[in-house]
Amino acid sequence: MKWITLVLLLALLGMGSALGEESESVPFDQLLKSWNQTIERAQEALESDFARVEMSEIKGDLQATLDSARKARGQAMAQLETAKQRLESLTPVPATKESKEPGATEAPPAETPQIAALRKEMQSRVTKLNAEVTQTKLIIGQANDLLASIAGWEQTRIRSEILKRNPLPFHLQIWQKASVDALAFARQAIEAPRAWWDIHRLQDGTWRLLGPLMLVLVLGLGIGWPTRIWLTRRFGRDGAEQGPTYARRLIAALADGFANAVIPAAIVVLTLLILYLQGVLTGLFALLFYSGGTALAAFLMIMGLVRAAASPHLVAWRIAPVQPAHVYRLLAAIRGVTASLLIAFALLITAYYSKMLTPELESAFFIIQVPLTSLLMIWALAPAYWETSLAESQSAGSVEQAAERTGEPSATDDKAELTASEEETSPHSWFERGRKAGRLIMLLTPFLALAGYGRLAFFIQSRLVAVAILFGFALLLRLAIGEMVERGLTRRRLMPNGAVKKAADTDQRRIRGTMFWIGMVLNLLIFLPLIYLILFICGVPPTTLQLWIGQLLSGIQIGSISISLGAMLLATLVLIVGVIITNIFRHWLANRVLPNTRLDLGARNSIAAATGYLGVAIVLLLAISTLGVDFSNLALVAGALGVGIGFGLQNVVQNFVAGLLMLLERPVKVGDWIIVGATEGTVKRISVRSTEIETFDRSSVIVPNSEFISSPVTNWTYKNRLARVRIRVGVAYGSDTKKVAAILLHCAQAHRHILRYPPAAAYFLAFGDSSLNFELRCYVYDTDYYLPTISDLHFAIDDAFRQEGIEIPFPQRDLHLRSDSLALSSQQQEAEKPTGKQVHQ
Template sequence: MRTGLLLPFLLTLLLSLAASAQGPGGEPAFDGQIQEWESVLERAEQQLRQPMDASPVVEDELKQELRAVLSAAEHRQNEAESRLAPLQEQLNSLGEPPAEGDPPENPEIRQTRQDLNQRISTIEARVRQAALVRVRANEFLQEIASRERQRLQEEVLERTPSPLWPGVWQQAVQDAVEVLSGIWDAPFDWASEIAQFGRQGALPYLYLFGIPAVAFLLGWPIRHWLSKRFGRDLEEEDPGYSRRVVAAIADGLARAVIPSLAIGIAIGILYFQEILTGYFATLLYILAAAVTGFILVSGLARAVLSPRRPHWRIMPVTPLGARVLYQRVFLVTAIFAGTAALQMAAIQAEAFTPELRSVFVLIDNSVMAVLLLSMLPNRYWVNPEEGFGSTGWNAGRFLLGTVVCLTPFLALVGYSRLAEFLQTRIIVTGVLIGFFFLLRLVFREALSLLLDLAYRQRTGAVSQEENRHQLTLFWAGLVIDIALLLPLAYVLLLIYGVPSTIVTLWAEQLLTGINIGEVRISLVDILLAGVVLTVGLFASGLLRRWLSERVLPNTYLDYGIRNSISSGISYIGVGMALILAIATLGISLSNLALVAGALSVGIGFGLRTVVENFVAGLLLLIERPIKVGDWVVVGENEGMVRHISVRSTEIETFDRSSVIVPNSDLIALPVTNWTHKNRIARIIIPLRLYYGEDARKVQQLLLDCAGRNDDVLAFPEPYVFFKAFGESALELELRCYIRETDRYLDVMTDLHFAIDDSFRENGIQMPFPQQDIYLHRSGADPRQAQPQKTAEDTQEDSNHQQQGKQHRGEISTEADSGPDRDGDAS
């Protein structure tokens, strides 16, 4: 016994020592990494104690090191936490240590318990150390971000010489002439440079002009093919919305994307060939970027607005607005690209002086303000069918117009940097939002086309399930919107001056998780849980369809049992999908059980009916007093059971209306189930015969009618029941059994027709109820005024007397009370 306990202990000790010596979680490796982290944190603390005049390059390097430390510490912490769980399980398996007064514990067990406690304590210490490193690294990164924000604020609010002074304009003109002369001299300087280094001849010029020409020649056929194959057809007068979207995409690719790619490829080849050098290379790169931006924005605006062909437009604006807006977008993009290129050229030449900036920004912002304000009138945007013109839209236009009008005045009083910051951000924001809506439109339309195609392949025609189609499109579109909004928000935060460090920390916290108390909320976990739940529900639906359509129909089980089996497996699949999704979120099932237990009382009172119906639904699926396909009668409702869910049961009546019955009613109230054990049903057809008819002959005729019907069972065999000698007729009943309850009304109708035909052929007549009604005038004595019979009545009474079997029921209606007909007859 002692040897059996000692051997596992020695093996565990050896494995733990080996893991600590060479594994990633071993003490030497972890201690060495802790020292590296501490050195980085100490250097960061010393750097941040210095004034804010530190180089941004040094801060960028420090940010990268801190991010690396943060990532490594998080990895170490997660790794250590994952090692704690199995050790804690091993410790729990040993049970509680003996209390005072109990017999002593086995020495090997005691030693194992001490070793496990020591290892758990060591790993918990590492978790705390890694968590402390992460906290300190986050603090330093936030301090760096605070410095960046303060530096940006000081830069934006820095004042420049006001253009109100004439000397500022004179100096600005001199600086502008110097910048333009430098731009003019750049190609000649480049030519002199390549000649100086012995690269004479036409080869550099061939590269400079030939590569863009080749890129243009290669891109032109693709552009032409796209426009011809998918673009706008002049002969098509009323294209559908999907066709317009496809044409807009093709036009945007042909006019914007392909030329931009050609320019980028050409510049990339020139860059890697090292043909361009010096200031001339910088100018060409700036020019290429400006031209690319202009082509992209103007080309996509033309594709979306379609100013010359209104019936191909996909942007919800008025026809006048489409033409005016495209002109304004073209001008704004051209001016913005040109001024940005000139400004970057001046900055690269170190000639963008404060005076030049002040005058340049004033002119640029004034022209841009006029163009932007000319795009805001509501007559260009109002389209009642698309929802423009609302209060929020008008408020946004007013706020935007106010900021645009303010920028020239800011530049005039010396805040040119602030004016430039506001106006450029407005323009860039408009471009990004336009790209967002364009991508959103393209993805949503593509999704709609794919869904239509999937439904068409499944049903052979466009799906009629509009609600399901719209629901799928809504949720998929919501996912698309979120996927596009997140990067848009990230970029907008960056361009509006939020430090990249803060944005990166926010993004990391959003993705990796935020601790709120003991709960950790992570966007990645939420998305993964959503994916797991969706995949689980989809797999459960596939399994249910596979069982109900492929497997169970090939068994001898009836339809109700097959439905119960497939429904039960579907419920199990949904439950497993929910459990997996909850586990993916990181929520402990034990904690969930505690919460469920705490809420059980409230659920029992507040949701008593729901829980009762749920339990009743499970009982219906297990006990199966009714099942799908049964013919049931519940109260005043009669019909076929079409679906049994966890809360209610759907009964389809014979007039095709659906009655939703709570499951608890089906358990607690009497229910008539015509097809509970089997689908055999009995048909009873009552008949009345004149006294004197041959009852035996009628019996045989009825049995022959039942025997000729294919739906009537031979066993149990049909029979005729002589019910009674009635007041005015002989009363008989034909009783027979049919094999299928669903044929009940059809078989009864067929038997009625067959009996009527047989009686007509054999001269059998059935009487109808006869009544005599006597009317007496007011004031007359009914005992003295006897009714006078007609000749027909006398002949009928004579016939009945001869037969001796026909009786007549008579009713006397009198104004005054008097004796009945028997008294009158006497």
């Protein structure tokens, strides 16, 4: 399967290269003429404020021109480079008699007519290609300038629309005119369905067009409702499950939100889409129906997700830090804010497109709507409704439990709670700061409406709520995907003794490292589109966003080097895919091919490792080539490096290469307990030149990397952190040897840091001079507990031997003293009457 994937990937890359090289052979003069016409048309449309042509059409033509010019420029530059190389390969131009130097004795040979004609042709081609490159650069610059001008025009238009000032609502005439306009709008809105029915009831095709709508409704209810039930039962919350993990809670919240929010909203959206495609609804009734249906779908979506996150009754499944005693009031406030904004959007869109939104009606509408939304938002963001953390929200219990403890608060209690809640509960929390900032903004927006800037006030309110919803949904999605991926990576291993043991520390570190990079990728995939969407809904024109993205991807030019984000991403993709393919090939070679040869294990490992190094080197060259780096510069650097090595940098390069080998082979890692030479300690840092080792005396020793390649290295934690403990002990002759072995095994098995597999073993090693020698061998699961475990076992064995009466003998020696020929004093002879003496030491 891996080889099939590899072959398909290479085939796709080859097809992509072949297709990329194919292009329509359109003469450059025709392309240039078409480009100039597009630019002139765009300039005229921009000068007339797009009065006679759509702005989207002009932007599309300019973008097509820009893409075509860039493609032509790339082809012309490639052809120009080839033509220059061919021109340089020709012989030099021969000198004429007039140009011949006085000291010259012989003129160069005359150039053949064929070479002269070829030289002239190549010179003409180089001149033509230079002109094409210059013209395409000019077209690209003009197209970019026009797109930037269109983006500026869009920004000015959006800014002027948002900052447009309505009549001040302090005059009675404004309210009278607004009342008349509102009544007229309401009258037409009420009569719109009947007017539509009067027009379409006699048409034969109307009922046939409604057939697909009924089919969508039936399929939506027939498929959506069973799907909703299956989701809630399979992935939803279970009240009987106690203490669900955070990943389980997130998955259940997403399942509940999808079942109760996405499916109903999708049915509404599909219904609206079918009606729009069929063209059944027309006039004011269509505006009312489409805007109202869209508002309904958004309301179902938002409230379904909010309720899934709050989880009023099942406390253990809650993922939002809400206050249980006020969760229903919070939901009511959020419901009010959502309904207020969505109804306002529906009414404004309908009135605007029906040409009934007068300045007086707009001013009066914002005077009513903006303060109402502000009050609802301030209510929803009240500190009494939120907890500082999810743990505090869960500890408070369900709604009923919190009400039983605190009692159902009255209106007076509400006021007291809101007053007390003005205190800062978590000043360092980002959520707390965002909540306070939101309340402050909502408090200021009604003053903007009173000053006549109702559009600006409504824009700030609606975008603030939209950004909060989008960010919350993206954060929830990011956490859920991250938790599910980590849950899939984490594995539990069943030990031989039947106990469930978590993965070793090395596995945990590997999982954390993998999750870090996966998290980075998820952040890019989720939050980059989120930033684009937030900028778009906050009023940044699409043309401006496209220009920003184009500049970001096309990069900047520094000398002869172009730094492009797109090229960097492509080079990163090439590097990742290349390393994956290299690892697949290396594993296949090491596990399938080389074991079937007559090579020994060392040779097989060397060949596999060399293949991996070669593959990585090729992938690095491909990635560098993708970045657009000139290999001639690399050749100069390599040549200078060779000269430096020859003049005395052998040791530096030796350590550098050894550091690279260490980073690739990883014989020593940061945190390993190693012994190299006379140095023993923990690896703190590995660089390309040296390695820092911290000894157990807390001193740092800097060891050149070449020492790790040229000398043996003892690594206690190379494959894992297991370590074997060996304890030697001697007992007196006459002791029960089987009992001694049993005591040693019992002491090892009773220790909490000793593994049961591999099992501990007690060996009767030898009959010593003074004792019967035994050795206890067992394994500690982490080298951090190596010395403490040895000490604990010594204490345990000593206590056990004392309780069982087993003696640990002293070494015995017999010392014989002989008198020499010298006469001893009488005092010495009396003191040393025995001729021999047995001394125990």
